[in-house]
Amino acid sequence: MKKIEVEHLNLWYADFHALHDNTMSIREKIITSLIGPSGCGKSTLLRCLNRMNDLIEGVRIEGSVKIDGEDIYQMKSGLTALRKKIGMVFQRPNPFPLSIYENIAFGPKVHHMAKAGELDGIVEESLKAVHLWGELKDKLGKSALGLSLEQKQRLCIARLVAVKSEVLLMDEPCSALDPLATLKIEELMRYLKTDFTIVIVTHNMQQAARVSDETGFMLLGELVEFGRTTDIFTRPKDKRTEDYITGRYG
């Protein structure tokens, strides 16, 4: 099943043409990674999928992004519903300056998803889904800012579980973490992909190879090659992809 279809997507930051005619389709409930050198437009492409680029002044977008068949750039309303459905995890873990409990409850509250009394259950379920419940069940009232980086990142993922996001967009979710924490988050991703469609941007080619089922390689705003991860890494079709994965490119 195709979850997200990007067709002939072009994006400009004012005069700067950052995405050149990108086309790809992302399948449901697998992990798709986007790789490429710094500044090639990975984050920009990812942020097109939940319309976070709308926040930046001077951005212009052409082409279409369809999610479950609906073009998210044509719909007039429902931006908040879209962002609830397409959740995002950031490079620097960004829990709110609230308690652990309130961090998770935030989403269900703003989307009016829970009656009084149901929130406790949602918080528990969400923390269990990211394997934090055992560690944190006695500290739910404590500030989330006191957690370790890995715990913070898990909490940020739990926030998305709480609003029943269907897609998780992760922009270098491990780059602030140490190697052990990185492996643990990868393990979590594999566990979550039974329920979620995951798109991860990463600098780290080994990570893409380890964790993803499909991979897109980007260069200077162009989506050079997109396909099964094993194909991309063992028999790339494009010379530029081959240069990059064998380390011959910058």
Add this chain to the structure above:
Amino acid sequence: MANLRKVKEFIIEKLIFTSGIASIVFVALIFIFLLAEGISVLRYVSLGSFIGGQFWYPISDPPKFGILPLILGSLLVTAGAIAMAVPLGIAAAFYIADVAPVKLRNLLKSCVEILSAIPSVVLGFLGIVILVPFLKHFLHLPTGLTALAGSIMLAFMALPTIISISEDAINAVPREYKEGAIALGATHWQTLTRVIIHGALPGIIAASMLGIGRVFGETMAVMMVTGNAAVIPTGLLQPVRTLTATIAAEMGEAAKGSPHYFALFAIGIVLFVISFLINLTADFLLHRGKNR
């Protein structure tokens, strides 16, 4: 050579130390002077009837030195000003920091700066010429010189402080919080009221308390528009007299060493103590905000 450097360092160190100590010394001196002059009023009136007395007739015979009307006048005018300036100031700060388009934002910031640059006499002057007649006419009052006029003037004076410091606090909230909330599907308004405000709260409280402090100690504008009647106020639509205005108006005519003169100094002590309490509360709230 090495010795010379040591001497130099020694001198500089002592100089810095002295400058640091100087501020403490000045505060102490001012307070001691105030206390020494003001305490003498107790020779003529008891503490209870000074603070709690309802009549301020400093030059009648015998004089009466009751400052309760003045304290209440100050508090009333301040409370009125705060009730207007704090909500307005915080809302304006949020608008400038997070809602207004860039061009409008810069324009608004300049306006706030200009507002803070208006001397209080000029503001008081505008108050007499425009605000006071307006209030009289609009609310059908016998006189427009009222506590309300004073509160409005003071609100104008407190606004720039509250707006600019709150705005700094809002801008200092990390961008990631906002992105995180928006990416979760929160609306702009929810992001502001549920996330950003938590990051900015200590700064906003500090801004409000500074605004209150500024208002409480203000003299000139209030003196010009409040009517200066030393009676116990029962509402905002009456003339009142504040502590500050009393000192400013009467210091010139009180003979040095007279009971009246001592009483004015004692009013100074009361002002000092209340201002100090306001600052203390601000500090307390700020720290509580930080430790959460």
